[in-house]
Amino acid sequence: MTAKAHVQRVVGTGAEEAAPRVGVVGGGQLARMMQEAAIPLGIQLHALVEAADGASGQVIPNSQVGDADDSAAVCALAERVDVLTVEHEHVPDEILAAAGELAPVRPGSHALAYAQDKLLMREKMEELGAPVPRWWRVNSEQEIQAGLAELGGRGVLKTPRDGYDGKGVRIIAEASEARDWLADGGPLLLEEMIPFEFEVAAVLARRPSGEVACWPVVRTVQQQGACFEVVAPAPGVGPELEGQIQDIAVKIAEDLDVVGILAVEMFVGSNGGEASASGAPALQPYVNELAMRPHNSAHWTIEGADTSQFEQHLRAVLDLPLGSTLPLRDWSVMVNVLGSELDDPREAYQQVMEKYPRAKIHMYGKEVKPRRKIGHVTVVGDDLDEALAQSHGAAAMLRGEV
Amino acid sequence: MTAKAHVQRVVGTGAEEAAPRVGVVGGGQLARMMQEAAIPLGIQLHALVEAADGASGQVIPNSQVGDADDSAAVCALAERVDVLTVEHEHVPDEILAAAGELAPVRPGSHALAYAQDKLLMREKMEELGAPVPRWWRVNSEQEIQAGLAELGGRGVLKTPRDGYDGKGVRIIAEASEARDWLADGGPLLLEEMIPFEFEVAAVLARRPSGEVACWPVVRTVQQQGACFEVVAPAPGVGPELEGQIQDIAVKIAEDLDVVGILAVEMFVGSNGGEASASGAPALQPYVNELAMRPHNSAHWTIEGADTSQFEQHLRAVLDLPLGSTLPLRDWSVMVNVLGSELDDPREAYQQVMEKYPRAKIHMYGKEVKPRRKIGHVTVVGDDLDEALAQSHGAAAMLRGEV
Numbered sequence: 087m088t089a090k091a092h093v094q095r096v097v098g099t100g101a102e103e104a105a106p107r108v109g110v111v112g113g114g115q116l117a118r119m120m121q122e123a124a125i126p127l128g129i130q131l132h133a134l135v136e137a138a139d140g141a142s143g144q145v146i147p148n149s150q151v152g153d154a155d156d157s158a159a160v161c162a163l164a165e166r167v168d169v170l171t172v173e174h175e176h177v178p179d180e181i182l183a184a185a186g187e188l189a190p191v192r193p194g195s196h197a198l199a200y201a202q203d204k205l206l207m208r209e210k211m212e213e214l215g216a217p218v219p220r221w222w223r224v225n226s227e228q229e230i231q232a233g234l235a236e237l238g239g240r241g242v243l244k245t246p247r248d249g250y251d252g253k254g255v256r257i258i259a260e261a262s263e264a265r266d267w268l269a270d271g272g273p274l275l276l277e278e279m280i281p282f283e284f285e286v287a288a289v290l291a292r293r294p295s296g297e298v299a300c301w302p303v304v305r306t307v308q309q310q311g312a313c314f315e316v317v318a319p320a321p322g323v324g325p326e327l328e329g330q331i332q333d334i335a336v337k338i339a340e341d342l343d344v345v346g347i348l349a350v351e352m353f354v355g356s357n358g359g360e361a362s363a364s365g366a367p368a369l370q371p372y373v374n375e376l377a378m379r380p381h382n383s384a385h386w387t388i389e390g391a392d393t394s395q396f397e398q399h400l401r402a403v404l405d406l407p408l409g410s411t412l413p414l415r416d417w418s419v420m421v422n423v424l425g426s427e428l429d430d431p432r433e434a435y436q437q438v439m440e441k442y443p444r445a446k447i448h449m450y451g452k453e454v455k456p457r458r459k460i461g462h463v464t465v466v467g468d469d470l471d472e473a474l475a476q477s478h479g480a481a482a483m484l485r486g487e488v
Numbered sequence: 489m490t491a492k493a494h495v496q497r498v499v500g501t502g503a504e505e506a507a508p509r510v511g512v513v514g515g516g517q518l519a520r521m522m523q524e525a526a527i528p529l530g531i532q533l534h535a536l537v538e539a540a541d542g543a544s545g546q547v548i549p550n551s552q553v554g555d556a557d558d559s560a561a562v563c564a565l566a567e568r569v570d571v572l573t574v575e576h577e578h579v580p581d582e583i584l585a586a587a588g589e590l591a592p593v594r595p596g597s598h599a600l601a602y603a604q605d606k607l608l609m610r611e612k613m614e615e616l617g618a619p620v621p622r623w624w625r626v627n628s629e630q631e632i633q634a635g636l637a638e639l640g641g642r643g644v645l646k647t648p649r650d651g652y653d654g655k656g657v658r659i660i661a662e663a664s665e666a667r668d669w670l671a672d673g674g675p676l677l678l679e680e681m682i683p684f685e686f687e688v689a690a691v692l693a694r695r696p697s698g699e700v701a702c703w704p705v706v707r708t709v710q711q712q713g714a715c716f717e718v719v720a721p722a723p724g725v726g727p728e729l730e731g732q733i734q735d736i737a738v739k740i741a742e743d744l745d746v747v748g749i750l751a752v753e754m755f756v757g758s759n760g761g762e763a764s765a766s767g768a769p770a771l772q773p774y775v776n777e778l779a780m781r782p783h784n785s786a787h788w789t790i791e792g793a794d795t796s797q798f799e800q801h802l803r804a805v806l807d808l809p810l811g812s813t814l815p816l817r818d819w820s821v822m823v824n825v826l827g828s829e830l831d832d833p834r835e836a837y838q839q840v841m842e843k844y845p846r847a848k849i850h851m852y853g854k855e856v857k858p859r860r861k862i863g864h865v866t867v868v869g870d871d872l873d874e875a876l877a878q879s880h881g882a883a884a885m886l887r888g889e890v
Contacts, residue, residue: 127849447528448529
């Protein structure tokens with residue numbers, strides 16, 4: 087009496103052998119979202135992850151557990167793939183060099199160096215003529231005190247390497263506040279605190295053949311040093327300023343030979359009262375940070391643009407033609423879920439889906455910890471206020487605040 | 489000299505234990521695309537697949553190899569999940585009943601029966617007052633000949649079960665053409681060949697609590713019995729006709745207690761010259777087929793609507809509130825890739841991505857066979873002609889025809 091199952095059988099296909107293979111070092115949400123983009127394109131992702139049940143280990147069948155600073159593990163990954171990429175900038179140079187003997191590493195370590203080291207980056211930006219805040223390489227309390235004096239008593243101190251989401255950054259008024267970092271050795275970066283009007287990010291992709299594609303410049307809002315809200319396109323940024331910002335980002339990508347996604351975070355400040363032709367106070371962008379990987383400021387592209395940054399990154403590192411970066415609707419708003427009062431934010435699904443049927447929820451499969459990036463929400467639409475209200479409302483529910 | 493890897497570690501999270509778990513029977517492209525929707529929501533998909541390296545086995549880490557008609561395998565899957573769903577309608581009833589003791593099966597076998605058996609479905613449609621082509625249950629050449637005489641000599645003969653993509657369907661003019669099927673035993677379905685103007689599909693989702701959400705009605709074009717092109721929304725279908733078509737689909741969903749996606753394929757014919765208020769010839773829909781799973785006619789929703797049918801199916805079977813079904817742009821066009829001249833259509837990526845930067849490519853990781861559904865392409869935009877040209881152009885390149 088059983089009906090014979092007449093499903094189309096997919097046995098011993100050989101289709102898997104023909105798949106383009108991309109290796110990614112890192113097991114967090116970026117590799118997870120790369121996998122979402124890899125599946126429709128039939129690209130096989132291989133990942134070196136911190137834990138089999140981590141954010142990307144959960145969803146990438148070809149995952150191996152290992153550390154980003156374990157040369158043997160990174161090289162074993164490189165051997166299995168057509169091209170190797172990274173989810174973060176913290177893979178040691180000599181390991182990237184060793185892996186590069188086995189498969190192309192994109193972006194290459196010659197580019198990644200500028201995303202790893204803020205002092206190197208500041209020097210390079212000056213060399214390129216990209217506007218940056220005033221800055222000093224400082225090795226002692228005396229040097230810091232001298233810099234602070236020039237800055238009117240207050241400045242931003244940064245460790246050149248390994249900072250992220252507000253870590254490795256201090257606003258200081260006294261050189262003594264740098265004592266512990268100075269004790270760790272090595273130079274620090276002291277810079278002017280830009281009294282910015284707002285912050286923006288220019289995100290683009292570049293492939294080895296040189297093709298570059300930019301998404302619209304976005305406005306970013308930080309909260310305690312971590313990205314909190316992104317609005318695309320950036321309100322208050324007209325075509326002239328957007329062109330200026332994108333030109334800076336393209337120049338950086340080309341000069342540094344970046345392959346894959348490049349995100350350039352910038353402050354936009356008033357330009358000392360000089361007015362533009364329109365009579366509005368002129369706005370001046372200053373390069374703050376570089377990232378050479380899919381970036382939080384472009385998560386909105388998953389739903390909001392023809393091509394997501396994750397798909398684009400895969401295309402770029404495989405040297406495939408880049409996809410259209412046109413936005414699908416007038417506005418996209420992305421809000422991060424930074425920690426939660428709930429043991430598991432999925433407990434709020436009933437409530438949040440009921441109230442916000444247009445909210446696109448992304449949870450990273452990560453354990454909740456205070457202020458940890460555990461997910462994000464995107465809303466696209468033609469009404470900015472509504473998109474802001476819905477995305478913030480949904481994120482607040484996932485944080486257990488409503 | 490090595491920089492310490494300061495990545496956010498995701499070790500022993502416990503986040504996986506808390507994930508909602510959905511089991512799916514079937515290892516084809518529908519489960520593959522369900523996985524694309526499951527990842528962002530942090531839903532853990534478990535699949536019973538035909539092959540570990542098949543379309544969904546490749547991308548669902550929690551896959552087990554087994555047959556849809558192996559009761560022990562289906563029950564083992566049910567034991568591991570919160571809810572069980574199916575990718576096709578061919579799981580035997582008694583196996584669904586056994587699995588239903590272990591986890592809710594959605595849609596239930598009481599609903600699936602009408603998607604499994606075309607005779608049962610035709611009877612039910614008549615009972616509901618849904619318009620259908622004239623039809624007969626036939627057991628012999630005599631009965632077929634009598635039906636054909638009433639139909640003016642030509643009709644459509646169908647096996648009640650296990651047909652798909654044009655299989656199990658014949659246009660006949662002589663009862664003798666049914667001899668082999670009659671020899672297999674069991675009644676057949678003979679029906680009128682509707683001289684349709686075009687074909688449409690109404691696709692909706694329904695959850696156990698009763699909530700229903702419809703996407704816009706789409707126009708479908710078949711080629712040798714398989715879906716070839718889908719345009720959303722359906723050109724030539726005004727609000728009145730769309731309402732009538734959606735009402736039929738909602739009535740079916742509610743009366744049959746469907747949970748998950750329901751696709752109702754319909755012919756739209758001219759209504760015997762009776763004109764509508766506008767003076768145009770009145771159009772009459774006729775129910776052709778039902779499917780109770782994500783359906784080819786709604787693949788466009790992945791890029792073209794706020795909520796994709798795959799996300800919606802997961803929401804529905806988990807009894808979560810349904811997402812918005814609003815389209816993102818004026819038009820979405822989906823074209824299937826049915827077979828290819830290329831050994832692997834990914835060989836065409838360089839060419840197709842260069843020429844069609846807005847085309848969204850979906851390849852299913854399946855070996856190429858003649859006319860097999862191995863992928864699809866979607867283009868969304870505000871110009872229908874352009875979306876048609878781009879989607880067909882891209883699909884033709886993937887088929888190796890350009």
